[in-house]
Amino acid sequence: MDALEAIGLDAGIRAELAAYDGRPARVVRTDRGRVTALVSDGTVRAGVPAGAPTPVTGDWVAVAGDPPVVVGSAERRGALTRPRPHGDRAEASPEQVLAANVDLVALVTPVDTAPNLRRVERGVVMAYESGATPLVLATKTDLAADLAGTMATLEEACVGVEVLATSAVTGAGIDTLAAHLATGRTAVLLGASGVGKSTLVNALLQADVMATREVRGDHKGRHTTTHRELLVVPGGGAVIDTPGLRSLTLGGDDTGRDLAFPDVAELAEQCHFHDCRHDTEPGCAVQQAVADGGLAADRFEGWRRIRAANENAVLRADPAAHRRESKRLGRMYREAQAAARYKSRHGRR
Ligand SMILES: Nc1nc2c(ncn2[C@@H]2O[C@H](COP(=O)(O)OP(=O)(O)OP(=O)(O)O)[C@@H](O)[C@H]2O)c(=O)[nH]1
Ligand SMILES: [Mg+2]
Ligand SMILES: [Zn+2]
Incomplete structure (x- = not known):
């Protein structure tokens, strides 16, 4: 099978990209106006013409020329986005696209300690907002004190969502995850720093491709992975590793x-x-x-x-809604003040 077909290139995307004079490629990572992309026989670094939007990890693009340039891109079939942080509104779009064309959004949750259910719930909502299927990936099961209990808690908190127990140490669950991707699907791993995303990627790839946090040494607060990167899984499909997200922000939908x-x-x-x-x-x-x-x-x-x-x-x-809400709160406050004054004047009743 063609290397790109193994990670999801189909007739529809091919047809879309055929409109540009170039060859199909999938973006694995981006830095400063350039992309690294997979082509059928390897990897290319391609420039992005000034003024054109920079593709994101997971995008399907057409590349042409020497040195290679991105000459067009296919419509996204879903994207994982988050609202841009405050003070980052210089960008045209209020949303930041984290990854494009993902089929599975895996919420990576270590079970060596009690899982943060509120965080998992947010992740599931974010996954559904992206149009992808959520999947809860419990990691570090080899360190769980009460695995059955923790898994039951996670399953109760994620109605209708598959919860998969994995361990990079024992290899539990890795084959099941690989099987989910074998049909050319793409998963993006989301989770806080240190939860074991890159370790899981290495287990899937059966190779130490991504750097992982040293067991020894003080890495407190430091992110080991600093770039989003798409990696090809040997049995088919792709996985996108991401830097730990401190918080998951919802879009309001x-x-x-x-x-x-x-x-x-x-x-x-x-x-x-x-x-x-x-x-x-x-x-x-x-x-x-x-x-x-x-x-x-x-x-x-x-x-x-x-x-x-x-x-x-x-x-x-919505700044106007914000002003309306402030006014409403201000009115509530003044009413409460007035009520308190009335009470103090007329005695408690
Ligand atoms: N015992 C055990 N340790 C694990 C497992 N998976 C990951 N770890 C350890 O957890 C630590 C963090 O793993 P990483 O894979 O670097 O975490 P990450 O989520 O990629 O972190 P960032 O790149 O900072 O976002 C490392 O010391 C791993 O060895 C596991 O299944 N079992
Ligand atoms: Mg990492
Ligand atoms: Zn009701």
């Missing part, structure tokens, strides 16, 4: 949330008010389910956190 919380979304359909916020509204099916144990209180708390994160994202992206 409720679709991802509803896909990640199908249980809450289904209950919400039974609420008396169609725009119920499940706070104190009468006839709220979600609150009812929490009260009678049908919905775990912690799961509902996870949902609320996602809603809050989404609402924040919307406010950040």
Whole structure:
């Protein structure tokens, strides 16, 4: 099989790229206006013409010329994005694309300590927002004190999402992960620094390709991986290693949330008010389910956190909404002040 077909090049992408006078290539990494890309018989470094948008890791492009230049790119079939950080608004787009054309977004979660469920939930929402399938990759299972218990906790926190137990030390789960990619699919690994992303990549590749953190030595707070990079898996498919993300920022879209919380979304359909916020509204099916144990209180708390994160994202992206919200809070504050003054004047009742 053609090397590019093994990582997902199909007739559709070929046809799109054929419109440009060049050959198909897949971007493995980018730096300062240049890309490193895989072609059918190796790797090229190609320049990006001034003014053209820089492709991202995972993009399908056409390259031509000597020295090679990117002459066109295929429409993205989904992309993992995050809102640009504050103060980084000089860029035209409010979103930063982390990886393009990914089929699986793997939330890498070490189980040597209790997993951070709120973080995993955010990751699942982010994965759904990208249009890809989420996958929770539990790592370091060889160090887990109570593996069965931790896996059960993760599965409860990720309704409808596959949770795969892996260890680079024992090799557990690596074949299963490879099998997910063998059909030419691409996975991107997301997770905090030190969770074992690069170690997992090396296990998949059966070679020490990515540098991993030394066991000894003080690497506190330092990221071992500093670039996003796409790597070809020997049995087919590709994996994108990423630098640890300190926090996962959501884009404000409720679709991802509803896909990640199908249980809450289904209950919400039974609420008396169609725009119920499940706070104190009468006839709220979600609150009812929490009260009678049908919905775990912690799961509902996870949902609320996602809603809050989404609402924040919307406010950040929309200055007018931000001003409206500030005004609303200001009004609430003044009303509370007035009520307090009234109370102090007329005594508590
Ligand atoms: N015992 C054990 N240790 C592991 C496993 N996977 C990774 N580690 C160790 O965890 C540490 C961090 O691994 P990395 O692969 O460098 O972590 P990373 O997620 O790539 O980190 P960044 O590149 O900084 O984002 C290393 O010391 C690894 O040896 C595992 O399955 N079992
Ligand atoms: Mg790494
Ligand atoms: Zn409700």
